[in-house]
Every structure is written in structure tokens, then in C-alpha cells.
Amino acid sequence: MIEFTPTREQYVYTFGGVAPQMRVKPGTALRLWSDDAFGGALRTVEDLSSAKVDLRFVNPQTGPFYVEGAEPGDTLVLHLVDLVPARDWAASAAIPFFGGMTGTDRTVNLQPALPDTTWIYELDRDRNTVAFTARHSDHRVELPVEPMLGTVGVAPAGGEVRSSLVPDRFGGNMDTPEMRAGATVYLGVNVEGAMFSVGDGHYRQGEGEACGTAVEGAMTTTLIVDLVKGHAPGWPRIETDTHLMAIGSSRPMEDSWRIGNAELVxxxxxxCGLHVMDAYQLCSQIAQVPVANVVDANYSVVVKAAKRLLPRAEAYGGIHAELRARARSLGPL
Amino acid sequence: MIEFTPTREQYVYTFGGVAPQMRVKPGTALRLWSDDAFGGALRTVEDLSSAKVDLRFVNPQTGPFYVEGAEPGDTLVLHLVDLVPARDWAASAAIPFFGGMTGTDRTVNLQPALPDTTWIYELDRDRNTVAFTARHSDHRVELPVEPMLGTVGVAPAGGEVRSSLVPDRFGGNMDTPEMRAGATVYLGVNVEGAMFSVGDGHYRQGEGEACGTAVEGAMTTTLIVDLVKGHAPGWPRIETDTHLMAIGSSRPMEDSWRIGNAELVxxxxxxCGLHVMDAYQLCSQIAQVPVANVVDANYSVVVKAAKRLLPRAEAYGGIHAELRARARSLGPL
Amino acid sequence: MIEFTPTREQYVYTFGGVAPQMRVKPGTALRLWSDDAFGGALRTVEDLSSAKVDLRFVNPQTGPFYVEGAEPGDTLVLHLVDLVPARDWAASAAIPFFGGMTGTDRTVNLQPALPDTTWIYELDRDRNTVAFTARHSDHRVELPVEPMLGTVGVAPAGGEVRSSLVPDRFGGNMDTPEMRAGATVYLGVNVEGAMFSVGDGHYRQGEGEACGTAVEGAMTTTLIVDLVKGHAPGWPRIETDTHLMAIGSSRPMEDSWRIGNAELVxxxxxxCGLHVMDAYQLCSQIAQVPVANVVDANYSVVVKAAKRLLPRAEAYGGIHAELRARARSLGPL
Amino acid sequence: MIEFTPTREQYVYTFGGVAPQMRVKPGTALRLWSDDAFGGALRTVEDLSSAKVDLRFVNPQTGPFYVEGAEPGDTLVLHLVDLVPARDWAASAAIPFFGGMTGTDRTVNLQPALPDTTWIYELDRDRNTVAFTARHSDHRVELPVEPMLGTVGVAPAGGEVRSSLVPDRFGGNMDTPEMRAGATVYLGVNVEGAMFSVGDGHYRQGEGEACGTAVEGAMTTTLIVDLVKGHAPGWPRIETDTHLMAIGSSRPMEDSWRIGNAELVxxxxxxCGLHVMDAYQLCSQIAQVPVANVVDANYSVVVKAAKRLLPRAEAYGGIHAELRARARSLGPL
Known part of the structure; x- marks a missing residue:
């Protein structure tokens, strides 16, 4: 088990364009600490995003890691073993002109901004909850902790370098609650070494991430990295014990869905050896489509199918089941 | 209990613009038979939609019903007690230039059409399944029956009349699996009598309804109609024992989501007496966002919140719980 | 020449769903008075749209007219001979939550509204200008009068009735400056008699109609109505002495463009007897694409080609040239 | 006058991420040769894009150039003096799954591809035309040469590197016919030296660039580079003798328009010292909105206003007029 906690100087804010923090062999287990989306800048409700957050430098990534033997066209496999909150608090914010219920730098308007507001959530590890405390009214409620990673990605193709705010074909800031412990992620490799990184831990997040930010918290992620030669998927895929999923990230949101749906079909x-028209029909009747985010540079939509309704088949040679077994062999974390 | 099965001459294909089939008092239970989306025209895999289906006349509606006392600004309440397949088979089709994985009359392209294909599903009432049989490959699988209604709506505002293919502010062809037994639907009344109708039964449907059609089948729907004076919601709402939901239907899909999310917030x-910024924040962390359809004249997105994570409160004076109790009192159906 | 000025009771606010004002034979010249989009409700800068305008009842239409012999599948031909401002002033407004630089009922947000503002323009018939006077700053400028009609449409297909705020396949509120004197409009007939109407005169309008309203003024329109049996276009077309045009109206705006572009191709x-791939290529290199509106229920985009760059051919048997000649024969108007 | 023709090894395919070809002082005139979008790979109609074009490496850029003194927040000024076709032929292609009338990697569908087709245009310098010859039908027509640059851009902000297929805030592949001789372009500087490059010459292009490619040809561009300290525009702006313009590039297309319109307002x-609401109103009545492209990674929309309808004012201290004068002083080119 390799453990890695970046210093602040080691934070990176892009997919691609940076030198690897280290080289790892396929099969390696890693324990990675990542800072929250704001780089820890919002610690009290008085810390306002307009003063403390520069949207060009959010979602600090832990990585990138150079995976030995990974070449363009290969499939990088990341199995998320465990996600544990690394602080006892988390933060969320309504950042002016960022989020789903406000004009943005793209959906521009001339209206006044919403009030810049920060919420701080307290973690209760025994109860496994985070407490929401209203800021403009009188209410407090404990919500279940459901840890997930907002960003998991590799270096893009064609020499591009993208901000860690962006989700796209290379993964990145997909912001889906499906990115949780037990999931195996498949990403197409675009450059030698794949150069993957993770970050943007959420102690929980609603689908859509409506206000633009989740319950943002530092995270300790245990994962196993593996590699399948060739077979690069067109877009990010996730496998769990129960489901196959594909994630499209684009604009408008129907294009994100079209991408995810076509990838799943x-x-x-x-x-399963089904003619594409039959796969299209079958998926039409069994798919679940939870929206991931409608607030990032691209919108992300998950399209998923329950394995029990599909013909029996082993994706990528059954690597998900193998990694689940290996994860258990790591013992209590 | 009023029972009503329309003759073929009584089928209607619009919301608004037609005379009521009958008048009903708030509190009435109705048992309604509705034909499938194709008006029963696709009975074997040789029945092709290009020959048998005119898209201006699909989703035949059962109704409309004039609800006594309903006036513009009121809230029509429909509690779905029970949905039972009314035939032993159902049909689905990839209609040329209709659906999510093809160009359409809106997302126009110059490419050749996908092959016009019909699938017939057999119902097994004992096992509660419908059997999918592949058409271009060799596969058969039984899928759980999960009955729902594609279309539930009232007459639109401003004198408009809309096709039963359209979902919008008045409800209509929202095509969400959430429209199932146990759900209470709230719709704003636009004209005297509300003029609601139902139709487009699905024995099951994947979220997104990717190919444009679900497992389309005739349905027997038992529902209780009720009325709340005033308090018309801006967009359709659904309440279940566990969730509050709002449904937005527009284009592009992010606008559907914006509508549904704002309505829920x-x-x-x-x-719950929360400041709108606090409701925005709370919903951002707890919402679930299952896509309903990406194939109709407008795309529909459901935004829902679990009641257990919200401040305790009774929507519309607790009418959902009352209707649940009344439904039970109707006895075995 | 038939002259018609509706009484206020004769104003209609939909395409479809209303009885004809009168029957006209193909070949008839009509002189039609239409009120402005606000029904004349905004007469001073103190008349605010929030108090005086109900968006369900704007764009009062003059009509509909039943065209004798028109049947579904035919092509209604309207040649605009002359458009003359019918008042010495016009109005424009930034209606709260309506327009392009604000959230709307579709692109919903939680931000405060823009200030409700009305501008009154004075017409100078000698100089052929309207004078813009700033409301929140000190500036006055005369702008050329370039009269056009916002709404020209027929009854929709499938029994639908649409608000006069809506542009779609039936024409309607397309809000393009191309709808000016000298233009011949081709619209597919959906119901017996076609049932066309006109309204929403603009003394001038920028492309996009950004704030949601143009320089809105009562208008006297002289037009000749004609009919081509069969050959209904899929979407509205316009022919001028110099250009062929098609207009798509949908959402998102790329779909409006796709519609217009495919229709033109x-x-x-x-x-011209060109293979569709060659027409696609040729149009790609010569098309002009002025946006019409980005503010209505559907967005409208014009796609046009200069006749001089196309193979020589007479659209609809040369009817545009004939109507131009007939218009001249009407003498000074 | 600095002249520069890149060797094939000097072609670059990104904005950002590459070392400068040379350093230039503000005020320098440059004469730059750029290859066509395909890198010259399509020379006969038998050269098919599926065999010869890799979409990750198109639009080879000439540059980047390091402008001395340029710092983040400054305004790079590029005045296009002259654009001259550098070959006697040009090429266009319907690339499979690329363009506006086909599904793409974003607007995914399952339909068969359009036929992969290449068209070669012959230049006639005397007549100043390019000849279109149909490939699937019998037609030939001469079209006026109207030279423009598809790509003009600087290095992006936040350390991003973007493909030369992409238009965005940094400029890039905006593909607008407004990028022609006589135009002055204003771009916000994001990195020291600005690092601008140009390429993707078009001998002509229809608005929208419907099939995905224009009349693509090698180009000799004469331009003067200049710098305004500070005042970086949010999005690319163009000034000509007659108009001010802003260009938005995003998705969906209404967002591109919103960006361009807000930037112009x-x-x-x-x-002009107008209150933003008055500028909004005035632009609403005078703007012209020619679509640039609906086929690239982002769609681009130009929003422009005629100077003669605006209060008299000198943008950027009258630099456009100065550069026009300097261009004339360069003598016959």
C-alpha cells in the first residue's frame, strides 16, 4: 500500500500538463489524501467564496500518477476500495454566478447575483452524519454521510490540458454520487502512463449538484489501480456489483445523455452479443438515468443498467470481481 | 367507483380542445381503461410503425373529465391507486426519425434512418414479468412488470390545445416511471373543470425512454380525484409516502432540470419555512434527479427529495396520507 | 382590395382554435390593421409591463382568414406588399423574467428580476425614423424605420392550438426582420382554409430581439394571398427578389438551425436538381444565418441563400415574380 | 515586416502548451503563411477524410508568437491587413460524424454515416472566384472569393491547453466570415506574451459552416500586432470601420448568443456611457446576429452593432483607425 498526501505545492489543477508525482505498477493499492474543492479556504460561514475562491484553481488534484505500461488505447482501471472523510467538517457555498439556479459565465444574464453564502457542515463519525445548519432561517438536520469523489480522470488526448473543473471524455469533474467505494472505473488511456489523479471529495451530494458545490471535504481514498491492454472505452464507464454505467459530459444536457446512452448501448x-438495435431496445426499458451535475463546464449524466436484467457476461474479463476480492484481502482499512 | 372504457370514437389526442366525457365530483374513485400509445396498432413484429402509426395521433387519452368546482388557480389532485395491465402483451418500436439515438424532426440530420423495428413483449401475470425477445439477435429475458402512466394532464392555459405527445406545464406526456401506483399528482388547474385525462400505459420503461417508446400496453387505472382550492403549483408535482417531486418539461434538458429544481426548492x-437560499442548499445535497424522457416534444426531468431528510411538514394539508387511507378502504381491486 | 381592422373583441391570441373573420379567395389583396404586441397598453414610460401586460394575451392577431380551396398539404402563399406604421409612436419593454438577458419561466433561476422598464419611441414619418430615448441615462438617437411583422402563421396540425407567442412549424411568432415588404412567405396548410393571421408589427427590431420586445407598433399591412396546390414545405419559407430562406423554430437554438438548414438544403x-450531398456542400459555403429571436417559446433562426449563387430555377413556378408584378399593379398604396 | 512560413515540424495544433516561434514587439507587421485545415492532405476528390484526416490534428496553427510586454489582463490587438489565398485550389469535405447535418461525437446517434465526400475548388485569381463542382450531380458554379481566418487565438487561462478545433473565451476556431481583412481583433491576454497564433484559412465560408468545413485553403495573412495595457475583454471582440462585434462560443447555441450579446451590451x-438597461434596449433594436459555426467543439455566434447607430465614441482610444492608417502605409502588399 502506497500512501500519498500532497503538500500544498504539489496540488495540481489540471488534467494533463503536469509531471507525475510518482510511478505505480498495475495492481498497486494506493491510499491518497485529497484536499477539498476549495483547498480548505472555507472554514467558517464568514469565509465567502467571492473573497477566498478563484474558480481557475479549485478541485486540487492528488496526482497525477504514471501507470507503468499504460499506452494510448489501453483501459485504465481504478477500483475504489474505501473513501473516508479526512476532516470533521465540510463546506458548501453558493458562489456568485456559479451553479444551477443562477446565470453563469455561459448562461449569462444581467440580473443581480444571489447572496454569496457559505454553509459549514459538522461531521459526526459515530452517527455517520453531516449536519446542515441553515444560514438565513432556523433549521438543522443531520444527513447521512455518503462519501464520493467529484473528480477522477486521466490526461486528455491531443495534447489538451483541462481544468479540474471540467468533466469530459477523459473523466474529470463528473460529480456523480456513483463514484463511491465499491465502484470500478474504466477510463481510456490517451498518453503514456495514463496520468490519473483524484480529488474533490464530497461527504455527500445531491444529484445535479444544484448550487454548484457539494458537501465538500478532504478525503482519504483507498484504491487499486490496474490496467487492461487495449479496449479503451469512448467515455468513462463504471462497474459495481450490480450495475454497468456510462457517463456522458457535454452540453446541452441531452448531448450528455446521448453520449452516455450510446456508450451503454x-x-x-x-x-452480451446483442445486435445494436436489440441492445438499444433492451436498454430503453431497463436504464436508470441519474443526473450527475448541471453546473460544471460540461453537464454529466449517468446511464446505468442492472446486471441482473442483462445477459450473463463478464466485463473486461471479470476484473471487477477480482478487484473486489483483492480489496477485501487488504483487510480492515 | 365509476368505471369508464372509451370506445375508439371517444379516444382523444389532445390536452384541451375537447368536450368532457363526464363530470366527476372531487373525492370520486375512477377505474379507467386506456389503450396503448399506438392505439393497439402494433400486435406482431410484422406491424411496422412506419405503416401503422401516425405520430399526430398517438397516446389516445381516456377522458377528459370535468371536475366539479375546479377553477383556474386551484390544484387538481390525482391519487393513483392501482395500475393493472389490461392485455397479455405489449409493444415497443424504433420509429424512424423518432427517439433518442436518431435524428428527429427537431434534431434534424441527413443520415439514413435506423431500421424500423417492432418488439412484442409477452406478459406473465404469475411471474409479473414481460418477456423481451431480441429481433436481430438471439436473446430472451424476462423483465419485472412495473406499471406506470406516460400521460397524465389537464387542459393548458391561455386557450392552448396540445398534442398528447407533449409534456409541459399542464403535465401531459411526461413519461416518468414515478407515475405509478401510490403516487399523488398535483396539477395546476387552468380552465373550469380542469379537464384531466390519462393514457399511454407502460408495463415498464427505462428512464429516458431512449428509443422513444416504452413497453406500451393497454392499462386499467384506478385513481381517486380530489381538489385543493387555490395553491396551483407552477409545474406538476408528485408526492409519495417517501418523496416530494417536481417535474420540468422543456428544451434543452438543462432547462427541464432548472424548472424541476426551482419548483422543488x-x-x-x-x-418547511426555509429561506429560499437554505432550501436551495439543502436540496442541492439531498435531491435525486432521475431523467424521465429525452424523446418527446419536450424533455422531462424529475427532481425529488426524501421526506425523511426534510423538516417535518404536511404538503397540501396531508392530503396524500388521506388518499392513501381512502385507497386502502376501496378494498382489493 | 379588402380592408379589415379588427375591433378589440375580434383580437385573437392563438393560431388555430378560432372561427375565421372572413373567407378570401386566392389572389385577393388585403389591407390589414393590427395592434401592437401589447394591445396598445404601453403608451407612456410610466406604463409598466408588470402592471399592464398578461403574457398569455399578447401579440393580438388580425385574422384568421379562411382561404378558399386550401386543404392540408397545400402551400399558402402570402406576399407582403407594404407595411406602414399605423401610429406615430411605438413601445418596447424589459418585461420581468422575459427576454434574453434574464432568467425566464424556462431558463429558471433564483436571482432578482431586472428593473421593469418601458421605452417609448416617437416616429418621424418625414425622416423615416423612430427615436430611442434612454431611460436610465442621457441619450437620444434616431433609428431607421424598417417595418416587419413578428407573427405570420396558420392553424397548426393535429388539432393543436398555440399561443401567438409561439413560433413553430406553422409559422407564428418567428420575429425575424426578414418578414418585410417584398417578401413572399410559403406556409404548409394543416387545416381546411389554412386559417392564417398576422400581427405583432415592429417598426424595427434587432436580430435576436434580445430584450424580448422590438419597437412594437400598430401596423397597416398590405398583402396578397395565394395558394399552390400541394407541395407544402415542412417549415416556413420566404422568397425575396434576391434570396431563398427557411426558418426553424425550436429549442435549443442549434435545433432551430438544424431545421432551417435542412429545409434549405x-x-x-x-x-436545382442537385444531389442532397452537393446541396449540403453548396449551402455550407453560401448560406447566411441571421438569428431571428432567442426569447420566445421557441427560438427562431433564418437560413438563407442568395439566388445568384444557385442554379437558375423558379421556385413554386415563379409565383414570387408574379406577385411582385401584381403588387406593383396595385398602384401607390 | 516579419515574414514567417512554418515548416511542417513547426505546425502546432493547440492554443497554449507550446513554445513561441518567435518574439515580436507591439506595432510589428507580420506576413504569415498558414496551411489549410487538413494540412494539405485533401488534394483530389479521391482523398477522403476518413483515410487522410485525424480530427485531433487539424487546423495547423502558424505561431504562437510571444508579444513583448503582454501580461495577463492586457488586451492583444490584431489588425488583419490582408488575406491572400496561397494556393490555386482549396478543399472541403463531409467528414463522417462531423458537421451540422449528422450525428457527431457529442450529438451521438446510431444511424449510418453520410457518404464521405471531398470537393475540390479551383481558384481563378483574375475573376476572384472559386469554382464549386458537384460530386454526385452535374453542376458547376463560381463563387466569390471572400478570404477569412477560421482560427485566431491566444493561450487560454488557468494553464489550459485547447485543441485548434475549439473556439472559446481565448478565441480559437471561431469560424466566422467576419474575421477578414480590415478587421481589428481584441483578445484578453491570459499568459505572459499572449502567445497568439492564426490558421485555418477559408477562401469563403457560409455562416454556420454547415457541413463542418469551409472552402479550406492555405493563406498568406498580413497583420499588425499591437497591445493595450489592461482592459482585457471577457470574450473576443472585433472592430471594423462600420461595426463593433462580440463573439460567444459555447453550447447550447443560445448560451453562445447570451455571451456575445452580454459582451456587446x-x-x-x-x-458610450449608457446605463446597462439602456444599452440592452438599444442593442435589442439594432443588433445583427450572424451565426459563425454550429459544428465545432463549441458553437460560435457573432453579435454586432453598427457604429453609426451608436453614440460617437472611440473604442480602445481609437486604435482601429490608427491601425487602418498604418496598414495603408504598408503600401501595396
Missing amino acids: HWVSEL | HWVSEL | HWVSEL | HWVSEL
């Missing part, structure tokens, strides 16, 4: 078609 | 804000 | 292909 | 407001 093709995956099911190839995996 | 305002509902939670008013119901 | 097919028109050029059929008219 | 703010520019007019600041330049």
Missing part, C-alpha cells in the same frame, strides 16, 4: 451490445 | 422553502 | 436540392 | 454601455 454499445457496451451491452458487445458484451 | 420553492416547494420545500414554503412547506 | 432540401429546397435547393429539389429546386 | 457591456461594451456599448461602458464605451
Whole structure:
């Protein structure tokens, strides 16, 4: 087990364009500490995002890691073993002109901004909850902790470098609650070494991430990295014990859905030996489509199918089951 | 209990613009038969939609019903007691230039059409399944029956008349699996009598309804109609034992989401006495956002919140719980 | 020449759903008075739209007119001979939550509204200008009068009735400056008699109609109505002495463009005997694409081609040239 | 006058991420040769894009150039003096799954591709035309040469590196016919030296660039580079003798328009001392909105206002007029 906690100087804010923090072999287990989306800048409700947050430098990434043997066209496999909150508090904010219920730098308008507001959530590890405390009214409620990673990605193709605010074909800031312990992520490799990184831990997040930020917290992530030669998926895929998923990230949101749905249909078609029209029909009747985010540079939509409703088949040679077993062999974390 | 099965001459294909089939008092239970989306035209895999289906006349509606006392600004309440497949088979089709994985009359392109294909599903009432049989490959799988209604709506405002293919502010063809037994639907009344109708039964449907059609089948729907004076919601709302939901239907899909999310935030804000910024924040961390359809004249997105994570409050004076009790008192159906 | 000025009771606010004002034969010249979009409600800068305008009842239409012999599948031809401002002033307004630089009922947000503001423009018939006077700053400028009609449409298909705020396949509130004197409009007929109407005169309008309203003024429109049996276009087309145009109206705006572009490509292909791929290529290099509106229920985009760059051909048997000649024969107006 | 023709090894395919070809002082005139979008790979109609073009490496850029003294927050000024076709032929192509009338990698569908087709245009310098020759039908027409640059951009902010297929806030592949001789372009500087480059010459292009490619040709561009300290615009701006313009590039297309329109409104407001609501109103009545492209990674929309309808004011201290004068002083080119 390799453990890595970046110093503040080691934070990176892009996918691509930076030198690796270290080289790892396929099969390696890693324990990675990542700071929250704000780099820890919002610690009290008096810390306002307009003063403390520069949107060009959010979602500090832990990484990138150079995976030995990974070449363009290969499939990087990341199995999330465990996600544990690394602080006893988390923060969320309504950042002016950022989020789903406000004009933004893209959906521009001339209206006045919403009030810049910060919420601080307290973690209760025994109860496994975070407490929401209203800021403009009188209410407090404990919400279950459901840890997830907002950003998991590799270096993009074609020499591009993208902000860690962006989700796209290379993964990145997809902001889906499906990115949780037990999930195996498949990402197409674009450059030698794949150069993956993770960050943007959420102690919980609603689908859509409506206000633009989740319950943002530092996270300790245990994962196993592996590699399948070739077979790069077109877009990020996730496998769990129960589901196959594909994630599209684009604009408008129907394009994100089209991407995710086509990726799932093709995956099911190839995996199960179904004609693409039959896979299209079957997925039409069984798919679940939870929205991931409607607030980032691209919107992300998850399209998923329950394995029990699909023809029996082992994706990527059954690597998910193997990694689940290996994760258990790591013992209590 | 009023029972009503329309003759073929009584099918209607619009919301608004038609005379009521009958008048009903608030509190009435109705048992309604509705034909499938194709008007029963696709009975074998040889029945192709290009020959048998005219998209201007699909989703035949059962109704409309004039609800006594309903006036513009009121809230029509429909509690779905029970949905039972009314035939032993159902149909689905990839209609040329209709659906999510093809160009359409809006997202126009110059590419050749996908192959016009019909699938017939057999119902097994004992196992509560419908059987999918592949058409272009060799596969058969039984899928759970999960009955729902594609279309539930009232007459639109401003004298408009809309096709039963359209979902919008008046409800209509929202095509969400949430429209199932146990759900209470709230719709704003736009004209005297509300003029609601139902139709487009689905024995099951994936979220997104990707190919444009679900497992389309005739349905027997038992529902209780009720009325709340005033308090018309801006957009359709659904309440279940566990969730509050709002449904936005527009284009592009992010606008559907914006509508549904704002409607939920305002509902939670008013119901729970939370400042709108606090309701925005809370919903951001707890919302679930299952896509309903990405294939109709407008795309529909459901935004929902679990009641257990919200401040305790009774929506519409607790009418959902009352209707649940009344439904039970109707006895075995 | 038939002259018609509706009484206020004769104003209609929908396409479809209303009885004809009168029957006219193909070939008839009509002189029609239409009120402004606000029904004349904004007469001074103190008349605010929040108090005086109900968005369900704007764009009062003059009509509808039943065209004798028009049947579904035919092509209604309207040649705009002359458009003359019918008042010496016009109005424009930034209506709260309506327009392009604000959240709307579709692109919903939680921000405060823009200030409700009305501008009154004075007409100078000698100089052929309207004078803009700033409301929140000190500036006055005369702008050329360039009269156009915002709404020209027929009854929709499938029994639908649409608000006069809506542009779609039936024409309607397309809000393009191309709808000016000298233009011949081709609209597909959906119901017997076609049932066309006009309204929403603009003394001038920028492309996009950004704030949601143009320089809105009562208008006297002289037009000749004609009919081509069959050949209904899929979407509205316009022909001038110099250009062929098609207008798409949908959402998102790229879909409006796709519609307009495909309609133009097919028109050029059929008219000029070009393979559709060659028409696609040629139009790609010569098209002009002025945005019409980004503020209505659907967004409208014009796609146009200069006739001089196309193979020589007579659209609809040269009817535009005939109508131009007939218009001249009407003498000074 | 500095002349620069890149060797093939000097072609670059990104904005950002590459070392400068040379350093230039503000005020320098440059004569730059750029290859066509395909890097010259399509020379006959038998050269198909599926075989010869890799979409990750198109639009080879000439540059980047390090402008001395340019710092983040400054305004890079590029005055296009002259654009001259550098070959006697040009190429266009319908690339499979690329362009406006086909599904793409974003607007994904399952339909078969359009036929991969290449068109070669012959230049006639005397007549100043390019000849279109149909490929699937029998037609030939000469079209006026109207040279423009598809890509003009600087290095992006936040350490991003973007493909030369992408238009965005940094400029890039905006593909607008407004980028022609006589135009002065204003771009916000994001990195020291600005690092601008140009490429993707078009001998002509229709608005929208419907099929995905223009009449693509090698180009000799004469331009003068200059610098204004500070005052970085939010998005690319263009000034000509007659118009002010802003260009938005995003998705969906209404967001591109919102960006461009807001940028123009703010520019007019600041330049002319108009309250933003008055600038909004005035622009609403005078703007022209020619679509640039609906086919790239982002869609681009130009929003422009005629100077003669605006309060008299000198943008950027009258630099456009100065550069026009300097261009004339360069003598015959």
C-alpha cells in the first residue's frame, strides 16, 4: 500500500500538463489524501467564496500518477476500495454566478447575483452524519454521510490540458454520487502512463449538484489501480456489483445523455452479443438515468443498467470481481 | 367507483380542445381503461410503425373529465391507486426519425434512418414479468412488470390545445416511471373543470425512454380525484409516502432540470419555512434527479427529495396520507 | 382590395382554435390593421409591463382568414406588399423574467428580476425614423424605420392550438426582420382554409430581439394571398427578389438551425436538381444565418441563400415574380 | 515586416502548451503563411477524410508568437491587413460524424454515416472566384472569393491547453466570415506574451459552416500586432470601420448568443456611457446576429452593432483607425 498526501505545492489543477508525482505498477493499492474543492479556504460561514475562491484553481488534484505500461488505447482501471472523510467538517457555498439556479459565465444574464453564502457542515463519525445548519432561517438536520469523489480522470488526448473543473471524455469533474467505494472505473488511456489523479471529495451530494458545490471535504481514498491492454472505452464507464454505467459530459444536457446512452448501448451490445438495435431496445426499458451535475463546464449524466436484467457476461474479463476480492484481502482499512 | 372504457370514437389526442366525457365530483374513485400509445396498432413484429402509426395521433387519452368546482388557480389532485395491465402483451418500436439515438424532426440530420423495428413483449401475470425477445439477435429475458402512466394532464392555459405527445406545464406526456401506483399528482388547474385525462400505459420503461417508446400496453387505472382550492403549483408535482417531486418539461434538458429544481426548492422553502437560499442548499445535497424522457416534444426531468431528510411538514394539508387511507378502504381491486 | 381592422373583441391570441373573420379567395389583396404586441397598453414610460401586460394575451392577431380551396398539404402563399406604421409612436419593454438577458419561466433561476422598464419611441414619418430615448441615462438617437411583422402563421396540425407567442412549424411568432415588404412567405396548410393571421408589427427590431420586445407598433399591412396546390414545405419559407430562406423554430437554438438548414438544403436540392450531398456542400459555403429571436417559446433562426449563387430555377413556378408584378399593379398604396 | 512560413515540424495544433516561434514587439507587421485545415492532405476528390484526416490534428496553427510586454489582463490587438489565398485550389469535405447535418461525437446517434465526400475548388485569381463542382450531380458554379481566418487565438487561462478545433473565451476556431481583412481583433491576454497564433484559412465560408468545413485553403495573412495595457475583454471582440462585434462560443447555441450579446451590451454601455438597461434596449433594436459555426467543439455566434447607430465614441482610444492608417502605409502588399 502506497500512501500519498500532497503538500500544498504539489496540488495540481489540471488534467494533463503536469509531471507525475510518482510511478505505480498495475495492481498497486494506493491510499491518497485529497484536499477539498476549495483547498480548505472555507472554514467558517464568514469565509465567502467571492473573497477566498478563484474558480481557475479549485478541485486540487492528488496526482497525477504514471501507470507503468499504460499506452494510448489501453483501459485504465481504478477500483475504489474505501473513501473516508479526512476532516470533521465540510463546506458548501453558493458562489456568485456559479451553479444551477443562477446565470453563469455561459448562461449569462444581467440580473443581480444571489447572496454569496457559505454553509459549514459538522461531521459526526459515530452517527455517520453531516449536519446542515441553515444560514438565513432556523433549521438543522443531520444527513447521512455518503462519501464520493467529484473528480477522477486521466490526461486528455491531443495534447489538451483541462481544468479540474471540467468533466469530459477523459473523466474529470463528473460529480456523480456513483463514484463511491465499491465502484470500478474504466477510463481510456490517451498518453503514456495514463496520468490519473483524484480529488474533490464530497461527504455527500445531491444529484445535479444544484448550487454548484457539494458537501465538500478532504478525503482519504483507498484504491487499486490496474490496467487492461487495449479496449479503451469512448467515455468513462463504471462497474459495481450490480450495475454497468456510462457517463456522458457535454452540453446541452441531452448531448450528455446521448453520449452516455450510446456508450451503454454499445457496451451491452458487445458484451452480451446483442445486435445494436436489440441492445438499444433492451436498454430503453431497463436504464436508470441519474443526473450527475448541471453546473460544471460540461453537464454529466449517468446511464446505468442492472446486471441482473442483462445477459450473463463478464466485463473486461471479470476484473471487477477480482478487484473486489483483492480489496477485501487488504483487510480492515 | 365509476368505471369508464372509451370506445375508439371517444379516444382523444389532445390536452384541451375537447368536450368532457363526464363530470366527476372531487373525492370520486375512477377505474379507467386506456389503450396503448399506438392505439393497439402494433400486435406482431410484422406491424411496422412506419405503416401503422401516425405520430399526430398517438397516446389516445381516456377522458377528459370535468371536475366539479375546479377553477383556474386551484390544484387538481390525482391519487393513483392501482395500475393493472389490461392485455397479455405489449409493444415497443424504433420509429424512424423518432427517439433518442436518431435524428428527429427537431434534431434534424441527413443520415439514413435506423431500421424500423417492432418488439412484442409477452406478459406473465404469475411471474409479473414481460418477456423481451431480441429481433436481430438471439436473446430472451424476462423483465419485472412495473406499471406506470406516460400521460397524465389537464387542459393548458391561455386557450392552448396540445398534442398528447407533449409534456409541459399542464403535465401531459411526461413519461416518468414515478407515475405509478401510490403516487399523488398535483396539477395546476387552468380552465373550469380542469379537464384531466390519462393514457399511454407502460408495463415498464427505462428512464429516458431512449428509443422513444416504452413497453406500451393497454392499462386499467384506478385513481381517486380530489381538489385543493387555490395553491396551483407552477409545474406538476408528485408526492409519495417517501418523496416530494417536481417535474420540468422543456428544451434543452438543462432547462427541464432548472424548472424541476426551482419548483422543488420553492416547494420545500414554503412547506418547511426555509429561506429560499437554505432550501436551495439543502436540496442541492439531498435531491435525486432521475431523467424521465429525452424523446418527446419536450424533455422531462424529475427532481425529488426524501421526506425523511426534510423538516417535518404536511404538503397540501396531508392530503396524500388521506388518499392513501381512502385507497386502502376501496378494498382489493 | 379588402380592408379589415379588427375591433378589440375580434383580437385573437392563438393560431388555430378560432372561427375565421372572413373567407378570401386566392389572389385577393388585403389591407390589414393590427395592434401592437401589447394591445396598445404601453403608451407612456410610466406604463409598466408588470402592471399592464398578461403574457398569455399578447401579440393580438388580425385574422384568421379562411382561404378558399386550401386543404392540408397545400402551400399558402402570402406576399407582403407594404407595411406602414399605423401610429406615430411605438413601445418596447424589459418585461420581468422575459427576454434574453434574464432568467425566464424556462431558463429558471433564483436571482432578482431586472428593473421593469418601458421605452417609448416617437416616429418621424418625414425622416423615416423612430427615436430611442434612454431611460436610465442621457441619450437620444434616431433609428431607421424598417417595418416587419413578428407573427405570420396558420392553424397548426393535429388539432393543436398555440399561443401567438409561439413560433413553430406553422409559422407564428418567428420575429425575424426578414418578414418585410417584398417578401413572399410559403406556409404548409394543416387545416381546411389554412386559417392564417398576422400581427405583432415592429417598426424595427434587432436580430435576436434580445430584450424580448422590438419597437412594437400598430401596423397597416398590405398583402396578397395565394395558394399552390400541394407541395407544402415542412417549415416556413420566404422568397425575396434576391434570396431563398427557411426558418426553424425550436429549442435549443442549434435545433432551430438544424431545421432551417435542412429545409434549405432540401429546397435547393429539389429546386436545382442537385444531389442532397452537393446541396449540403453548396449551402455550407453560401448560406447566411441571421438569428431571428432567442426569447420566445421557441427560438427562431433564418437560413438563407442568395439566388445568384444557385442554379437558375423558379421556385413554386415563379409565383414570387408574379406577385411582385401584381403588387406593383396595385398602384401607390 | 516579419515574414514567417512554418515548416511542417513547426505546425502546432493547440492554443497554449507550446513554445513561441518567435518574439515580436507591439506595432510589428507580420506576413504569415498558414496551411489549410487538413494540412494539405485533401488534394483530389479521391482523398477522403476518413483515410487522410485525424480530427485531433487539424487546423495547423502558424505561431504562437510571444508579444513583448503582454501580461495577463492586457488586451492583444490584431489588425488583419490582408488575406491572400496561397494556393490555386482549396478543399472541403463531409467528414463522417462531423458537421451540422449528422450525428457527431457529442450529438451521438446510431444511424449510418453520410457518404464521405471531398470537393475540390479551383481558384481563378483574375475573376476572384472559386469554382464549386458537384460530386454526385452535374453542376458547376463560381463563387466569390471572400478570404477569412477560421482560427485566431491566444493561450487560454488557468494553464489550459485547447485543441485548434475549439473556439472559446481565448478565441480559437471561431469560424466566422467576419474575421477578414480590415478587421481589428481584441483578445484578453491570459499568459505572459499572449502567445497568439492564426490558421485555418477559408477562401469563403457560409455562416454556420454547415457541413463542418469551409472552402479550406492555405493563406498568406498580413497583420499588425499591437497591445493595450489592461482592459482585457471577457470574450473576443472585433472592430471594423462600420461595426463593433462580440463573439460567444459555447453550447447550447443560445448560451453562445447570451455571451456575445452580454459582451456587446457591456461594451456599448461602458464605451458610450449608457446605463446597462439602456444599452440592452438599444442593442435589442439594432443588433445583427450572424451565426459563425454550429459544428465545432463549441458553437460560435457573432453579435454586432453598427457604429453609426451608436453614440460617437472611440473604442480602445481609437486604435482601429490608427491601425487602418498604418496598414495603408504598408503600401501595396
